[in-house]
Amino acid sequence: MSDNTICLQLKKLLSSEAQVQPGDAVDARLLTDFLGYEKGHAEVYVKAACAEDVRAAVAFACEHRMSVTVRAAGTNLVGSTIPQGGLVLDVSGMNRILELDEENRTITVEPGVLLCDLQAYVEERGLFYPPDPAEKNATVGGNIATNAGGMRAVKYGVTRDYVLGLEVVTPDGRLVDLGSKCLKDSTGLNLKQLFIGSEGTLGVITRCVLRLIDKPESTCHALVGFKSLREAITSVNEIKQALLEPTAIEFIERKVIALGEQFTGKSFPMPECSAYLVVTFDGRVGEPDHRLQRCREVLEPFHNIEFLPLTDPAISSDVWTVRSALAKAVQTSGLWEPVDTVVPLSDIATFVDYVSELSEKSGIRILAFGHAGDGNVHLCILKDDLPVEKWPDTLTYILSSLYRRVYELKGKVAAEHGLGRHKRNYFLKEVDPQELALMRAVKAAFDPHNLFNPHSGYSL
Incomplete structure (x- = not known):
């Protein structure tokens, strides 16, 4: 035909x-x-x-x-x-907000609604949708399909924690409702959760029922500068052990920030530092400021740090503009490969040290930033001046080395971007065969002809 x-x-x-x-x-x-x-x-x-x-x-x-x-x-x-x-x-044309149920604290939307539009809509009404991936022009359906996380995951969790119900079309063309507006459910298998993070391998999401919470009354941020990335990451455990309930703890290397500055035309404070943490607190009026001051006290024993509360609107705007543009900034620098991994919190510094060693050994520039509060490490592998014909083999070597180390540390190759085509071979090489067999059995139950995203992730 x-x-x-x-x-x-x-x-x-x-x-x-x-x-x-x-x-x-x-x-x-x-x-x-x-x-x-x-x-x-x-x-x-x-x-x-x-x-x-x-x-x-x-x-x-x-x-x-x-x-x-x-x-x-x-x-x-x-x-x-x-x-x-x-x-x-x-499904980008299916972008309507269908219902806001303030009594049940839910919103029902089509999958093509942009994250930025959803967040603006509910916040204008005093409500809050906590998942906050950096790409605000992503769709809600895409966020669900990859179980996107973002900066606020350390306090509020990830997309999975805010999906109450889904309407889906299964691979045989049936329209099925999964979940509900109920906050609790132990009624049989939770099929809705299988679709979250499935990357389009089990069917198509056509409607989403999302949980909302009250919008925090107050939010404050601080930029903390360090002489080394290891010092920055090591300090994260001190913040968490102090029970300060940070909303977000981001780590960024100075060399990544430099790319963001070039791309946005904005300046980042404390340019003499080698690495930074961006720490956020939210809550009732007065609580975030108190926690921010306590955070400053907790970090005082660390030598050679600078602590800058982001109270100046202009400076704060520049910081967040640069941070939000990092992926796009790297994109303009030429060929690159994004890496999204997660390791146990106790092993973040160990993994980042390994990344530095691998970069020095290979001569390939690898930039690091990510969500230090939940172990999600983002890396950017840049081709730079490497001859284009050498790039595929070099990239394969770098990725194989990185993912092998991730698994040695009992981590996972994907934290919030999914597996897709790019990570498929590395995942299949490292995953436990029994785990893979169970995943494929679930896939076969929904999609016996392997039609949906058949070349992606765990698919047959």
């Missing part, structure tokens, strides 16, 4: 608001991920306008044994949205 024939048949099944294009006419940006280095291909592209469009498109794909790659904003960093033929199903 030709691509044009597929399009004609799909148009008959979908609403008039849906868009259908043959694969050779699709914008290349819809066949890749945020990095844009690898381009996929597709037989047909569908931009759904409603859940019924999704159901009909998936049922058609199932009938004709077409693979399905789900996408929305395209901010994915590990290749999960790169199709290898079949149907590209875009």
Whole structure:
């Protein structure tokens, strides 16, 4: 069946608001991920306008044994949205806020709603959606599909902790409701949780019921400068042991900040420091300021530190502008590979030391930043002046070394970006065979023909 024939048949099944294009006419940006280095291909592209469009498109794909790659904003960093033929199903047009239930503290949205729009909407009404990934133009559905975390995870948890219910389309074209508005549920298997973090391998999310909490009355931040990254990371345990309940503890190397400054045109305070922590506290009026002062006292025994409360709006704005732009800043520096790993809190410093040693040994620049409060370490591996023909083998060596060390430290290769295509081989090499077999058994129960994201993550 030709691509044009597929399009004609799909148009008959979908609403008039849906868009259908043959694969050779699709914008290349819809066949890749945020990095844009690898381009996929597709037989047909569908931009759904409603859940019924999704159901009909998936049922058609199932009938004709077409693979399905789900996408929305395209901010994915590990290749999960790169199709290898079949149907590209875009849900970014399903971007309506459907219901705000203030009595039950829930909001119901379609998967294409942007995180920034959701946060602004609820905060204007005195409510709060805590998950806070750095990419605010990501969609809620994408956040759920990768179980995105972000800076506030140390206090509030990750996306998984705020999803109460999902409407999904299974790979055979059935529309199924999972979960509810209830805060507690021990009624059989929690199938909703299987979809969270599944990266589009089990079906398509078409509606999301999210838990909200009251918006904190007050928030304050401080920038803490250190002479070395190890000192910065070592101090994190002191902050946590002091029971200060930080909202976020971010660590950033100075050499990463320099890229952010160049990209944004903003200046970061304390340029003489080699590494920084950005510490955030929130709560009732007065509580965050008290905790911030206590944090300063806790860190006083560390030598050669600078502690700057971010009370000046201009300075605070510059700090957060630079921090939020780090991935985009690195993107402009040339070929690079983002690494998102997690290790036990007690081993963050050990892992970062290993990264420095590997960088020095290989001659490859590796930049570090991340969520020190929960062990999530982000790395940027840069090609710089390395000849392009040497980049693939060099990158494979660096990634193999990093992920092997992560597993030695009892960590995981993905904390919040997912596995996708880029991490698949490294994951399959290190994962326990019994764990992998169970994952694939779940996949087979939902998707017996292995149609959904078949080349990604743990898929067959």
